[in-house]
Amino acid sequence: MQQVNLSESRNSDNSPVRAWPKDDVSRVPYWLYVDRDLYDRELQAMFYGPTWNYVGCVDEVRQPGDYKSSWIGERSVIVTRDHDGALSVLENACSHRGTRVVWCAKGNGSRLTCPYHQWSFSLKGDLVGVPFKRGLKGEGGYPSDFDTVDHGIRKLKHVERGGLIWATFSEDPPDLETYFAEALPGLDRVFSRPTRVLGYQRQLLSCNWKLYIENLRDPYHATLLHTFYVTFGLLRAGNKFLLGTAAGGAHSVTVTENTGKKEKDSTGEIGRFGEGLTLADPTLVTPIPEFADGKVTGGTLHPSSVMHQQANSIAIRHLVPKGPGQTELIWTFFGYEGDTEEMTLRRRKQANLFGPAGLVSVDDTEVLKFVQATAESYQDHVGLVEFGGRDTADTSHMLSEGQIRAFYKYYRQVMQI
Amino acid sequence: MSADMSATTLDHPLKIRVRELYEEYFACLEAQDLTAWPSFFTEDAVYLVQSDQSHRSGLLIGDIYCDGIAMFRDRAAATANTSVHARQTIRHFPGALKLAARKGDLVSSTMSYLAVRSVTDEAPTFFSVGRSIDEIAVNGDRLRFARRTVIYDHDRIDNSLVFPL
Structure with missing residues (x-):
């Protein structure tokens, strides 16, 4: 390790602008491992960007109704096996108020139900149950134009290959073969x-x-x-x-x-x-x-x-x-x-x-x-x-x-x- | 003494001897006496350290697995001679002891524990807490673990698990 002069330029608050120390990759600055803003940008550009992330394997969701929680970056996600055999990867966040829906590592069931207001979702993430959707005795409930079809849990693109399940937050990712090259x-x-x-x-x-x-x-x-x-x-x-x-x-x-x-x-x-x-x-x-x-x-x-x-x-x-x-x-x-x-x-x-x-x-x-x-x-x-x-x-x-x-x-x- | 009823069916001296085994075992770990560590196990002992989640799922792999005394000796030698780690002290606090009925020369035992780790320059942390499910051989010159499964309550290990539990 050796000390170098970083760029002389300053931000408006007089803090130094962080620049790569040398115009090649034979030096790596230590703020790279510490800077919070950079870390947040990495999450967006890399973990939540057009990349493929391991979220689990087919052996973990072998039976119909199996689900498991996993992670992409700091975000919790759910991997499910529906009763028709289809795999899904879902955000582990209720579409209502964002409560984490699955709290355990693994489970099995026909529905995913959020504990907060009992919204329930199919294993593919579709909203199938909303308590008091039309209120009670004509009072309260959701507006007449509320449609459960609009409020499923977000489904992530995913690929299963060789028993491993890969997922991405990107709507437009490269195909897995191109990505892993x-x-x-x-x-x-x-x-x-x-x-x-x-x-x-x-x-x-x-x-x-x-x-x-x-x-x-x-x-x-x-x-x-x-x-x-x-x-x-x-x-x-x-x-x-x-x-x-x-x-x-x-x-x-x-x-x-x-x-x-x-x-x-x-x-x-x-x-x-x-x-x-x-x-x-x-x-x-x-x-x-x-x-x-x-x-x-x-x-x-x-x-x-x-x-x-x-x-x-x-x-x-x-x-x-x-x-x-x-x-x-x-x-x-x-x-x-x-x-x-x-x-x-x-x-x-x-x-x-x-x-x-x-x-x-x-x-x-x-x-x-x-x-x-x-x-x-x-x-x-x-x-x-x-x-x-x-x-x-x-x-x-x-x-x-x-x-x-x-x-x-x-x-x-x-x-x- | 535990108030557990099943233990009252055992002869008192055995329960005292089992508690002494745990105390000696934890003293060995606290002293980081890796050379002596294998001597607490029988020749064909099986030792596994894993999370409660893994244990409940019946998974075969955990963090540490020894099958036969040679593997205990290898882990002890490797940790003592090749491992690079920060200086640390780990205190083991034995908790409730529960003995099940004796079967032949084996006694089944469950013991809860708390391990507190002090790493150089850091505040001590509750590093691991859980229980062990053990089978203790009572026929030798001293009590030894024939099977020891350490099941920690938490899902993950903070940084590293340098020494056995």
Whole structure:
């Protein structure tokens, strides 16, 4: 990190105009993780804009009448399965006074009823019941031109693909294939067979949502912060990587190999490396062969989703921003329909690497909290992102921050900053 | 002592021994003595930490899962040797203890808990509150958990869960 002179120009109230520090993406200003106005603009332009957001999966709403609540940005939404089998994604807000209609994580029923004034809606969001619609004994009620057809809950555009459900607040979104672009094959590769939810992990990160996205686009830290990976042989700095981006930097695609064997080269720089540590139960990190190509894949799917397939662990991580300095992370872990008991056990064991108690992930959440703390108190400082160069090209090694730069190239275009 | 009627059908010394097991277990966690932590479990013990929501849904995956003593040792070694985290102290306050009838060498037990975490430079927080549903093996040289399921009442973990519960 180094201090730079920000633009000399001033707003009318004499506060400094916040400008990008350098005309490339090798520097990232710290106010980017703190500024409330910017955060609100991100919600509008990204989370509520023409983007596709993970809201759940078909296994969660398998039966007719099933519904679940989910999130896009800070907004609560409802995913429903109607009795005719149709999926809907609805705003979780009553069309009358805005009360959140569904208060629980999951439910089943033939109607969604708002508790405040008992307005009831079909599972497709149509208004089907209004108490005292025409008043009582000729008194009160709604005007004669009131029509329930005009007052359904807003329905969001959505797409189901490979068992995952994606939704958008945009009325005119790009189609999903165009949107995910080069990131789509990686998603299809993992979600090509019917999946079952094995469980969830939820945690409230003490950092801006972009810091988490950056963390996933930062292979530099992988062998340095996560000594677990190196110690137990999951990863080494010399591993072959494909670090790519999609749709102009919006999404990232990371492909590597799980060699599954402890190797000691390229670990000389790592101070905390624990010599002689071996796993008593190696199945914690060792996969049962599952994908013919032997690859380990992951990627960020802008703005709110992350896919991972590491060893036999398969998950979607759902980012729910809770203000500039906090982000909820909801991990949904999957298995495939027809998994053997041995495979299910392996997936359960390997979930230990992830989430709030993850033997790897804990390091990230702890570190990101202290990046955020610095950003909040040193807002005029900038972060340095020029490892591996200043460009945004794909690389075949992990010694680059190119995926972060690619994200900010995309980000600056969308945010016009 | 709990006023629970089912406990009165058990011999008093056993209930005292179970309460001592919990006290020793929490003392081990408070001391962050990860080397000793696995010794509170039987060789084939199963340990799961998950939210009440996940527990009620019967979900297999939670935040921590150990199946067999090797996994306890691996988690202990990894946390002690490879984990990066802020210095913190976690106090465990055991609550109501309820014993169910003994079946052979196993006693089923439910214990509520409150865990308060103090992280460097921060005010303490009610970090986790919930209960555990346990099966305790009473046939060894000391009582050990054969199955321990920690079910927290809240839906999410504040930042991270570095140490077991």
